[in-house]
Amino acid sequence: MDVVPDKRERILAAAARLIVRNGLQCSMSAIAEEASVATGSLYNYFKNKEELVLGVYVRVSMEMAESLMLADKASTSSEADLASYIERYIDFIWEDAERARLFDYLDNNPLISFDDAKAVFGPFVQHGIGLIEAAQAAGAVREGLPTLIMSFVRGAIRNALKRLRQKGSKLAPKDRRMIADMCWAAIRR
Structure with missing residues (x-):
């Protein structure tokens, strides 16, 4: 079950956690896994990693x-x-x-x-x-x-x-x- 129901917010929270743990070495697929979403879902909200980082x-x-x-x-x-x-x-x-x-x-x-x-x-x-x-x-x-x-x-x-x-x-x-x-x-x- 989703702790944060809003998928975009879950993605941002996951990216933030992984940036703290691993810096920018975290991949989009790792962020998707951390957020419990399909990797393709990331691209529905952010066109690339730079846009996702800006979102953080x-x-x-x-x-x-x-x-x-x-x-x-x-x-x-x-x-x-x-x-x-x-x-x-x-x-x-x-x-x-x-x-x-x-x-x-x-x-x-x-x-x-x-x-x-x-x-x-x-x-x-x-x-x-x-x-x-x-x-x-x-x-x-x-x-x-x-x-x-x-x-x-x-x-x-x-x-x-x-x-x-x-x-x-x-x-x-x-x-x-x-x-x-x-x-x-x-x-x-």
């Missing part, structure tokens, strides 16, 4: 946007918006170890062109830059390139959580707080 990127980007690009209704300041984003990013990276490994792999081994990556992740990246710019304008965040500052924050979170996972540790509330506090300590004005 789009899927990750959509998950990030849904989880992280929220308007904070109760927010009272740009600093609170940024703090909320940092907390959500910690949760997003921690809650799904396989997705975190996929994102880490894709971030370190770009499989699509820069223009495609910019198109796929542009709204998400711009959202983060906007949070930094607003916090800078309010005097809460140090001067500097917003892109660089947000990249530092997201990278620090991903790497800290990766180390916890490698040790087999749980994310204790005190560790979660420490990671958020270290991010603020690094960017606060």
Whole structure:
């Protein structure tokens, strides 16, 4: 029985798992087998492997946007918006170890062109830059390139959580707080 009833989504999930395990060495037939579909079915959804890989990127980007690009209704300041984003990013990276490994792999081994990556992740990246710019304008965040500052924050979170996972540790509330506090300590004005 299908765990994920939508065949296209099953194919994307299978491709993501195999990319994490084997890199791009995974064949279309291996992806089909992992997704429990006929190899020919892949080509009903994706004309080639490059299009399938782009679909994996789009899927990750959509998950990030849904989880992280929220308007904070109760927010009272740009600093609170940024703090909320940092907390959500910690949760997003921690809650799904396989997705975190996929994102880490894709971030370190770009499989699509820069223009495609910019198109796929542009709204998400711009959202983060906007949070930094607003916090800078309010005097809460140090001067500097917003892109660089947000990249530092997201990278620090991903790497800290990766180390916890490698040790087999749980994310204790005190560790979660420490990671958020270290991010603020690094960017606060």
